[in-house]
Amino acid sequence: MSEGGQAMTEMTAGAAPPRDRNAGRMRQLSWWERYINIIGPLVMIIALSVGMAVSQPRFFAFDNLMIILQDAAIYMVLGMAMTIVITGKGIDLSIGAVAVLAALVMAILIKDHGWGPYPAMGVALVIGLACGTLNGLVITQFRVPDLLATLAMDQIYRGIGLVLAAGLVLARFPEPIPFLGRGRIADLIPTAAIVGLIALAAGFVLYRYTWLGRYAIAIGGNREAAQLTGINIDRQKVYHYALMGFCAAIAGILLTGRLNAIQATAGMGFALHTIAAVVVGGTALFGGRGTMFGTLVGVLLLAMVTNALVMLRFQFFWQLVASGVIIIASIGFYAWVQRRQGTGGRGDD
Amino acid sequence: MTDQTPILQMRGINKSFGGLRALIDVDLDLMPAEVLAIVGDNGAGKSTLIKVLTGVHTADSGEIRIAGRPVSIRSRRESMDAGIAAVYQNLGLVDTLPAPQNVFLGIEPIRRILGIPFLDNAAMRARTVEILRNRVGVSLPDLDAPTRSFSGGQRQAVAIARAVAGTDLKVLVMDEPTAALGPEETRNTLNLVRAVRARGTAVILISHNLHHVFAVADRVQVMRGGRRAGVVSTRTATRKDVLGLIVGADVDEDAHV
Numbered sequence: 001m002s003e004g005g006q007a008m009t010e011m012t013a014g015a016a017p018p019r020d021r022n023a024g025r026m027r028q029l030s031w032w033e034r035y036i037n038i039i040g041p042l043v044m045i046i047a048l049s050v051g052m053a054v055s056q057p058r059f060f061a062f063d064n065l066m067i068i069l070q071d072a073a074i075y076m077v078l079g080m081a082m083t084i085v086i087t088g089k090g091i092d093l094s095i096g097a098v099a100v101l102a103a104l105v106m107a108i109l110i111k112d113h114g115w116g117p118y119p120a121m122g123v124a125l126v127i128g129l130a131c132g133t134l135n136g137l138v139i140t141q142f143r144v145p146d147l148l149a150t151l152a153m154d155q156i157y158r159g160i161g162l163v164l165a166a167g168l169v170l171a172r173f174p175e176p177i178p179f180l181g182r183g184r185i186a187d188l189i190p191t192a193a194i195v196g197l198i199a200l201a202a203g204f205v206l207y208r209y210t211w212l213g214r215y216a217i218a219i220g221g222n223r224e225a226a227q228l229t230g231i232n233i234d235r236q237k238v239y240h241y242a243l244m245g246f247c248a249a250i251a252g253i254l255l256t257g258r259l260n261a262i263q264a265t266a267g268m269g270f271a272l273h274t275i276a277a278v279v280v281g282g283t284a285l286f287g288g289r290g291t292m293f294g295t296l297v298g299v300l301l302l303a304m305v306t307n308a309l310v311m312l313r314f315q316f317f318w319q320l321v322a323s324g325v326i327i328i329a330s331i332g333f334y335a336w337v338q339r340r341q342g343t344g345g346r347g348d349d
Numbered sequence: 350m351t352d353q354t355p356i357l358q359m360r361g362i363n364k365s366f367g368g369l370r371a372l373i374d375v376d377l378d379l380m381p382a383e384v385l386a387i388v389g390d391n392g393a394g395k396s397t398l399i400k401v402l403t404g405v406h407t408a409d410s411g412e413i414r415i416a417g418r419p420v421s422i423r424s425r426r427e428s429m430d431a432g433i434a435a436v437y438q439n440l441g442l443v444d445t446l447p448a449p450q451n452v453f454l455g456i457e458p459i460r461r462i463l464g465i466p467f468l469d470n471a472a473m474r475a476r477t478v479e480i481l482r483n484r485v486g487v488s489l490p491d492l493d494a495p496t497r498s499f500s501g502g503q504r505q506a507v508a509i510a511r512a513v514a515g516t517d518l519k520v521l522v523m524d525e526p527t528a529a530l531g532p533e534e535t536r537n538t539l540n541l542v543r544a545v546r547a548r549g550t551a552v553i554l555i556s557h558n559l560h561h562v563f564a565v566a567d568r569v570q571v572m573r574g575g576r577r578a579g580v581v582s583t584r585t586a587t588r589k590d591v592l593g594l595i596v597g598a599d600v601d602e603d604a605h606v
């Protein structure tokens with residue numbers, strides 16, 4: 001460094017040691033304040049567990065816990081990609097239709113055309129990737145808002161699925177499809193849950209240690225700043241939706257294996273359930289902030305609630321009521337945390 | 350100094366927004382290692398001129414040369430690749446990211462593991478500490494907190510750190526860098542401008558504060574109504590001269606507009 005930099009360092013150091021001026025101004029946050037974003041759903045999980053321990057100890061039977069994991073698995077895969085999509089200020093309502101379309105094509109190739117399971121699964125993944133990429137292109141090239149674009153694409157994909165397999169139930173698939181969907185590794189742990197956890201772990205790395213996640217945060221946090229930095233926003237958004245479509249196809253394969261059957265009307269609630277789990281997990285619905293760990297917690301919480309309600313013999317509509325209440329309680333809780341930290345309205349966007 | 354090739358030349362730049370002519374045949378010359386201030390009333394076209402230079406807006410016509418060589422600047426990327434860094438009027442920070450990740454946004458250091466590029470967050474943090482301490486001279490309370498919790502001056506420091514973090518910096522553009530700052534941070538920022546110039550980087554500084562302009566700038570370019578109203582040297586001209594150019598006291602010139 002030349003003399004200018006030197007002089008400058010001395011000047012500022014002489015005037016006021018920069019390092020010390022703010023020393024001691026940061027109060028050490030207690031551990032629960034640091035993790036307050038995930039504490040809400042964690043507390044709900046604990047409360048639910050205590051309640052179930054009292055009323056239905058069967059809830060904690062190993063087998064039931066594995067069923068919960070099994071139920072959560074598909075949403076782990078979907079939630080991973082949705083966390084990135086939502087962080088980048090997007091949303092994808094078409095994932096149920098994409099999952100089913102990919103699964104239907106795979107099923108038809110296997111049942112009607114004698115394809116082996118692996119090439120058929122490969123085709124399913126390519127279809128998911130293509131549908132997701134198409135979503136991204138519609139949003140970025142035609143400037144259709146994410147919500148409306150994916151709502152319309154949902155209709156299109158659902159319609160194509162119905163044309164392909166209206167009224168059909170395609171069933172009984174060769175391994176490894178049932179093994180992936182409902183098998184157990186070592187007769188203990190659901191394979192699907194392992195797939196889901198691997199997806200979330202990969203998502204964690206993508207979110208924290210790659211351009212994909214970093215630029216998603218930048219786009220969702222401050223679109224103009226992202227643009228000024230030279231980030232190609234359109235391209236990044238296409239990547240987000242392509243990843244989402246790819247994960248939807250994986251979910252479609254898991255769903256097919258789970259029931260060992262697939263029909264064109266399956267997967268109807270995928271999008272809303274996934275978005276709920278992601279938002280309950282602390283990802284900001286309007287972008288810029290999120291965590292993969294929170295998404296895992298959100299997915300598990302919703303799966304546990306559903307399981308508990310079934311076990312307590314509540315009717316299906318009570319499950320809907322319960323997930324609605326949880327979503328509102330979580331979002332209210334985050335809003336409260338933000339107000340408390342005094343950072344609510346500042347800065348974002 | 351005058352017989353050197355300018356590090357940056359802008360010639361005949363025009364830019365319209367719909368029917369509004371924001372820039373009309375604007376020229377700009379920037380010498381190596383000089384500080385050029387751009388002054389003018391609100392809406393005179395200062396920000397628009399540097400946004401053309403930094404690739405935010407594309408000029409309708411005109412030419413830009415870096416070190417005598419014509420360059421095409423149609424995107425932020427192309428501008429950055431040409432060695433131009435910018436601190437914008439509205440800062441342009443991502444408030445949900447901590448300071449180091451803002452400083453290196455778009456120029457992230459990479460660590461390869463099995464050939465796959467991963468972001469090196471630890472290196473970003475270490476280099477940000479170094480840049481803030483040695484080059485910007487502003488301390489931050491918490492490097493890992495999102496910048497949304499920072500004060501205006503602290504956020505400004507992060508924005509400046511980002512502008513000087515890039516390697517191969519030829520021109521640093523600052524749009525009203527002291528507008529949100531307290532006296533201490535203002536002094537640090539002006540020192541920073543001098544330090545950047547002392548290292549051989551040319552600086553374009555937009556400011557409404559003629560006191561600051563005369564404290565750091567070598568020359569002043571005055572904008573008025575989208576045109577270049579004049580260029581003066583701070584050694585020979587007075588603040589009154591510059592004020593006169595800004596408001597267009599010259600009756601003849603008014604007749605043209």
Ligand SMILES: Nc1ncnc2c1ncn2[C@@H]1O[C@H](COP(=O)(O)OP(=O)(O)OP(=O)(O)O)[C@@H](O)[C@H]1O
Binds near residue numbers: 369390
């Ligand atoms: N993106 C845009 N779309 C339309 N008009 C614009 C745009 N950006 C700037 N303008 C107009 O161009 C003119 C010049 O604006 P500019 O921002 O360059 O002014 P400025 O000299 O930087 O002013 P200030 O001192 O207030 O920052 C103004 O009349 C402004 O309204």
Ligand SMILES: [Mg+2]
Binds near residue numbers: 438524
């Ligand atoms: Mg301006």
